[in-house]
Amino acid sequence: xxLLKENSNYNSLVExxxxxxxxxxxxxxxxxxxxxxxxxxxxxxxxxxxSLDLIxxxxxxxxYSAELLGNGETADNLVFFRGEREFKxxxxxEQDNSDFAYLIVKQFLFDSFDLLxxxxxxxxxxxxxxxxxxxxxxxxxxHFRHTxxxxxxxxxxxxxSNSKINEALEFLWMYxxxxxxxxxxxxxxxxxxxxVNTNLFKEKWLTLINDTFKxxxxxxxxxxxxxxxxxxxxxxxxxxxxxxxxxxxIPRAYPTxxx
Amino acid sequence: xxxxxxxIIDEDxxxxxxxxxxxxxxxxxxVKDPEIPNMSVIDMAILREVNVVxxxxxxxxxxxYSGCPAIQVIESDVNLELQKKYSKVYNKITVKSRLxxxxxxxxxxxxxxxxxxxxxxxxxxxxxxxxxFKILNHNPEIIxxxxxxxxxxxxxFFGSTACKSLYKCNNCLMPFDYFKCH
Numbered sequence: 425x426x427l428l429k430e431n432s433n434y435n436s437l438v439e440x441x442x443x444x445x446x447x448x449x450x451x452x453x454x455x456x457x458x459x460x461x462x463x464x465x466x467x468x469x470x471x472x473x474x475s476l477d478l479i480x481x482x483x484x485x486x487x488y489s490a491e492l493l494g495n496g497e498t499a500d501n502l503v504f505f506r507g508e509r510e511f512k513x514x515x516x517x518e519q520d521n522s523d524f525a526y527l528i529v530k531q532f533l534f535d536s537f538d539l540l541x542x543x544x545x546x547x548x549x550x551x552x553x554x555x556x557x558x559x560x561x562x563x564x565x566x567h568f569r570h571t572x573x574x575x576x577x578x579x580x581x582x583x584x585s586n587s588k589i590n591e592a593l594e595f596l597w598m599y600x601x602x603x604x605x606x607x608x609x610x611x612x613x614x615x616x617x618x619x620v621n622t623n624l625f626k627e628k629w630l631t632l633i634n635d636t637f638k639x640x641x642x643x644x645x646x647x648x649x650x651x652x653x654x655x656x657x658x659x660x661x662x663x664x665x666x667x668x669x670x671x672x673x674i675p676r677a678y679p680t681x682x683x
Numbered sequence: 684x685x686x687x688x689x690x691i692i693d694e695d696x697x698x699x700x701x702x703x704x705x706x707x708x709x710x711x712x713x714v715k716d717p718e719i720p721n722m723s724v725i726d727m728a729i730l731r732e733v734n735v736v737x738x739x740x741x742x743x744x745x746x747x748y749s750g751c752p753a754i755q756v757i758e759s760d761v762n763l764e765l766q767k768k769y770s771k772v773y774n775k776i777t778v779k780s781r782l783x784x785x786x787x788x789x790x791x792x793x794x795x796x797x798x799x800x801x802x803x804x805x806x807x808x809x810x811x812x813x814x815x816f817k818i819l820n821h822n823p824e825i826i827x828x829x830x831x832x833x834x835x836x837x838x839x840f841f842g843s844t845a846c847k848s849l850y851k852c853n854n855c856l857m858p859f860d861y862f863k864c865h
Contacts, residue, residue, distance in 0.1 A: 466838065466839035466841070466849070469839060469841050469842065469843070469849075470839065470840060470841035473841040473844075473845050474841075475750075476748075476750035476751075476752070476845060477748060477749050477750045477845060478750070479750055480748065480749030480750025480751065481749045481750070483749070483750075484749060484782070551783065552782075554783065555782035555783030555785070556749075556782060558782070558783060558784065558785035559746075559748075559749055559782060559785040559786070560749060561785075562785065562811065562865055563748065563749060566840070566863070569840070570840055570841070
């Protein structure tokens, strides 16, 4: 491990791995919060299944991060004992699921991206990334299929469902820009074919969601609109603090507690 | 032999090993999936390799879904079963989890599909090997495990566990689980 640490890309690799983990952990945690509040039992089951997949994927990435960091670092530590500024998830995933339309739109925007992201990550030169991605890719297909069907049902549903999903899309759209940001951390890893160059599938993603929006009778927002940024640098919206407060309360109150 | 077939571990595959290894495989037949108690870790294609090197026993398993809560139980059950029988035989016993290649229902032998039917779960249809995008538009014909009718309808894509969908039979009206192709 010490040899690896001398490599300039070591820090980037850890950072990149944590970003992927944080995106899925926070998204999964917020999804799990809606358990018991969804419109019907089947949806409760579906959403918690998706949440479980995401937290499972995050666990694999956290375990790998912990292995890279060494010194007894653990996945649990990374999840429960880091503060807001240390979480590097994109802002989209931490937004409140204010109502069902917000939950579905947010999940759809992420799932459609995740599908293409995981497919690309299976080709990573980093074997661990490629292995986790191979499994996650299959799962993301099922997630996408599910949320896509809801976008169509709500968009092409009643006047009320259509206005709610439009409102959610209008609000959440400013957070999609971050999915395609590439900074120096990712640049160096892209050169070595370790990280995914998200810009290579940006057009494909736009087509993918545009096709669904058409079917849902929703108008496609403009990708060149103003976009929020900051998550990758640890600058978050108000939402993340509340999520962490709930997620981290028990381990912080009882740090030595065990299963 | 194509790539998919070589991943299938059935009786013929196990029988090619020397008695010592065969015995370990057969012992692990006793470890069942906690969610589907008539399916063993071999039926579920979770158990991938059994190796004995320098009197150390190593067993390799591949988890099914990323968030499957059963996998930790399975891992510890495998370990327990091996300790019970072989702790005096081998110097060291380890159970390793391997992610790549990713687990697939394509690895399940024909006999698993029959066991699924016995458990009143409809077995996976089709292969996840070819273009996975097909899954998106793929609505396979699912057989009712109660009356074998093909007149069935999906109730919920996500079922009681991550690996299953909920279906209903229009013929006998029974609800049932379908084990998703993955």
